[in-house]
Amino acid sequence: MKIRATQAIMECLLEQEVDTVFGYPGGTILNVYDELYNYKDKIHHVLTAHEQGASHAADGYARSTGKVGVCFATSGPGATNLTTGIATAYMDSSPVVFITCNVSEPLLGKDSFQEVDITGIAMPITKATYLVRDPQTIPDVMRQAFAVAATGRPGPVLIDFLKNVTAPSVEIDYEFIPWKQNRACSSIQALATSHDLKPPEPDQGDVDKLAEMIAQSKRPLLLCGGGVVRGRADKEFKELAEKLDAPVAITVMGGGGFPGNHPLTTGMIGMHGSRASNVACNECDLLIAVGCRFSDRVALDPASFASQAKIVQIDIDRSEIDKNVLTDHHIVGDAKRVLELLDQRIPRYHHREWTEYVRTLNPAQEPESNARLTPQQVLETIRRLAPQDAIVSTDVGQHQMWSIQHFHFDYPGQLLTSGGFGTMGFGLGAAIGAQAGNPDKVVVHTTGDGCFRMNCHELCTVEHYHLPIITVIFNNGTLGMVRQWQHLIYHERYSETTLDRGPDFVKLAEAYGLKGFRVTTPEEMERAFRAALDAKCGCVIDCRLDMDEMVRPMVAGGAHITDFLLN
Structure with missing residues (x-):
């Protein structure tokens, strides 16, 4: 059926079950906001004080709910005010779709009022950017953007619509396809093939090799990274830790991936890590890092990091393997799936002497009784x-x-x-x-x-x-x-x-x-x-x-x- 281009944008948001959008209006995105007025009973818009606030709000929404966040902004300074929020989401693998509008086609490239090449600016800090010149491509672009943001290693995507594309007179062909079905659309399937969107199925031999390494280990240590949180693999990670009877160190981004008060928890690792986490990392004989990229705040000196251990890295993103720390073994795949397979292959172990030793490294904290506030x-x-x-x-x-x-x-x-x-x-x-x-x-x-x-x-x-x-x-x-x-x-x-x-x-x-x-x-x-x-x-x-x-x-x-x- 024929509908307005801006109506197609809203309908595509509803396809993705979007009910909340954060943003700030302006001249070039007014056609989109005018259409949003017709959808105010279906899509709740939160008007922030500044576009950067909207970008962080969409990010916080995504991280806390597990859904894709959505953020609107206008062209020029409105779009560039998003860049800090886009980069923040990118570095922490948070799925957010940023929607901006730019000047009309005849004004493009002429240093027009509030014109900026936001797709070029955002390219290094997004999984993908789209500049929409043809209104007929709106449904495919919207569906692809949400698929890219949420699939594989999550991250931000930016869509920039030219203003003439969103004009009230522009109509396009559109068919409503719920998101659970639109992943089967030809455009999404083609995108998945060309962009390697589907998480790689873990190699069974790699999982078996890790199971053998675990069997030989006397002092294993698990490292819970942000990939456990993003992949919602917390249950599988907890099962692995308890079957292994191994201490668990947690990165800053791994907070919430493993219960913070669990007896096996050693606390944060790295620059401000606990004594137990850092010493255990130095003395373990097997380090299994799940969803951790070994940043410079964790592996402060990569050459000496976990020097007594065989290091195993499990990550959905192949480019993270051996990027910061050289590993002895790795498995590329979704954390949840890898841990499911590993949990099926290993028996229950007991490392009581090792876990008790690590536990003693964190001295019990006495409650402070200072009169002044600490x-x-x-x-x-x-x-x-x-x-x-x-x-x-x-x-x-x-x-x-x-x-x-x-x-x-x-x-x-x-x-x-x-x-x-x-x-x-x-x-x-x-x-x-x-x-x-x-x-x-x-x-x-x-x-x-x-x-x-x-x-x-x-x-x-x-x-x-x-x-x-x-x-x-x-x-x-x-x-x-x-x-x-x-x-x-x-x-x-x-x-x-x-x-x-x-x-x-x-x-x-x-x-x-x-x-x-x-x-x-x-x-x-x-x-x-x-x-x-x-x-x-x-x-x-x-x-x-x-x-x-x-x-x-x-x-x-x-x-x-x-x-x-x-x-």
Whole structure:
């Protein structure tokens, strides 16, 4: 049947079961927004304060729900404001479809008002980009974009429509095909063949070889990476860990892939990893890394990383194999499928002596009784009072590391953090997306005073949509992680890291119509967080901390994984 081109865009979103879109309108995308008005009962649009906030919200929605996020923006600065969010999603393998519109065909390439080559700009930070010049291709492009974003190693895709393609007078042929059926369309099948979209079926011989290596191991260690979370392979990973009776170290992106309070958990690994994780990595004889790319924050010195072990890498992306750390064996395939096959092939093992030894490497932490407020006290209060399934989004820096160290993440999508790109300003947008996608869950946003200044304008979004997000600011009056490096490595030369400036965060929250609290003691923190849980509206808790609080442990970049600068 014949329908408007813009109507086809909306119908294709409905094909993919999209019910929420984040974005910000502008001149070139007005035809799309005008059509959206006709679909407002079917597609909920969240208007953010800034396009970057919309990009992070769509990303947070995707990570927390397991669905594909969708983000709209106009041309020129609207599109370029998305790029940080696109790169953030790309580095952390988050499936988001970004939809922009550009100037009309006659104006293209003439430096027209708000014209930019966004497909060219976004090419290195997306799985695919599309510039739509022919309206008849809209259904195929939309279906392909969602297939590319969600299939294989997930990631962002960008579609840029020329404005004349979306003109109200333009009609195209269209047939509604639900997403569960449209993967069988000829265009999708051709795309799957040409782009190798289908996850490779694991080689049975490779799985058998790993089973043999496990049988020979006395000191195995499992490494839970972001691929376990993205692939929703947490159940299979847990079964493997328990059958192996092996300690489990967790990367920043692996949070939620294995229960954080499980007896086999050793905590985070790498630069700010626990002593147990880092020492176990150095002393194990078999390291099985699932969905982990061995970034420089994990394998700080690739040459000496897990030097006593045979290293096995399981990853869906063949290009990650041997990219950062040379392996002794690898399996290319979807984490869930590989672990299913492996679980079928191995018996139950017992490595009690090894697991007990590793467990002793993490000393028991005594509760702090300081009168002054510390990061540990802030996080212990949140962990004790918040529901166990609460979603936690973070920005980047000291508070991020403290949050990951002290919270126990038990399921995929419970932790939302920018691991690969390290994006300050990610947290509040991601929390908005998570709350929109999980309206019945408590969402806590942890941030630093430096990060929060970068995205605090999104408080207007929190207030307008009545999102009960609790923002907890670790306010130490400095760019804490940078100051920590300056203290330890740069001879206490604190160049441009002191944040001796406004705003008053409590008054800022109140200016946006939200509740604000300032806390300086553990007792005040408990009262404020209880009040925030009861408020049923957005709240900001300004926690005043000492400027010289540090993240411990710490290993310097490029150093041996057990060469701790701080214990």
